[in-house]
Amino acid sequence: MRYLDSTFGSLLKPIDRRWFAAVVDRHDGDAYDKHFKSWDHLVTLIFAQLGHVDSFARAGNRLQRQRTSALPSGCGRDRSLDAVGCRRAAATQIFAETFAMLSATADRQTRSEGAAMVELIDASPIPLGKLCKWSKWNGRIRGMKLHVVYDPQADRPCCVEITPANVNDVEIGQRTPIKAGTTYVFDKGYCHFGWWRKVNDDGAFFVTRAKVNMRLRAVRRRPVEQSAGDGFTILDDAEVVLTSKGNARLPIPLRRIRVKRDKAERSYSSPTI
Numbered sequence: 001m002r003y004l005d006s007t008f009g010s011l012l013k014p015i016d017r018r019w020f021a022a023v024v025d026r027h028d029g030d031a032y033d034k035h036f037k038s039w040d041h042l043v044t045l046i047f048a049q050l051g052h053v054d055s056f057a058r059a060g061n062r063l064q065r066q067r068t069s070a071l072p073s074g075c076g077r078d079r080s081l082d083a084v085g086c087r088r089a090a091a092t093q094i095f096a097e098t099f100a101m102l103s104a105t106a107d108r109q110t111r112s113e114g115a116a117m118v119e120l121i122d123a124s125p126i127p128l129g130k131l132c133k134w135s136k137w138n139g140r141i142r143g144m145k146l147h148v149v150y151d152p153q154a155d156r157p158c159c160v161e162i163t164p165a166n167v168n169d170v171e172i173g174q175r176t177p178i179k180a181g182t183t184y185v186f187d188k189g190y191c192h193f194g195w196w197r198k199v200n201d202d203g204a205f206f207v208t209r210a211k212v213n214m215r216l217r218a219v220r221r222r223p224v225e226q227s228a229g230d231g232f233t234i235l236d237d238a239e240v241v242l243t244s245k246g247n248a249r250l251p252i253p254l255r256r257i258r259v260k261r262d263k264a265e266r267s268y269s270s271p272t273i
Helices: 007-011 017-026 038-050 056-065 084-106 108-113 169-173 193-201 244-249
Strands: 117-127 142-151 156-164 182-185 205-207 216-221 232-242 254-261 267-272
Touching (some): 007 038, 017 084, 038 084, 084 156, 142 169, 193 205
Parallel strands (some): 182 205
Antiparallel strands (some): 216 232, 232 254, 254 267
């Protein structure tokens, strides 16, 4: 019978196997298990995601039950589905690099269009409780963090990193490649004057919420042409600087917009470049 590639196998073709093998070698990803390799791990996770399978072992068993001709080339068919936890650190790095490679490929059309870009930066906690003794405590949860740079125009994440829960959000933000002309939106957990200055120096912009102890002084009021928005009202728009000697730490133009949400009592101010 003539070999026919499966639909699932076709979905994996954008991942160059030689490139993936080089990434695995660089992180020593197959050091702990010679039967269930990093490629098998990746294929099983993708299969579970597409098949809405909620158990890693169940996904592996389903893959193993498939006919040989229906499996993607090189996918392991034997027993070692239990040893994944031993190499979680290496797997995280391998899969993060694979994700970044695929995202860069998908983003070529967006970059060629040359349109103004907005990217959102945020972190979500992953509580692991007391079941994983290796997980770190950050004062609120014991577990990990999922850091994401999200492109709302393309409706997809363009960068993902998983860290222990005690890693500060801004540490990951500082490692984000800055693209000129892009506006980065993030919460006050990413407050770092040195990084803000770098964003400005690289020709990009940012929007964030100011911390309550950040003292700003208006140097010029800007007219508010339309105060009512979708669920909020603009109270004030001004060009500002940090008060006292703090301005020397952040010598870049700042714009503060105070808004009030229609269904909230508190007002919010956002210093933006």
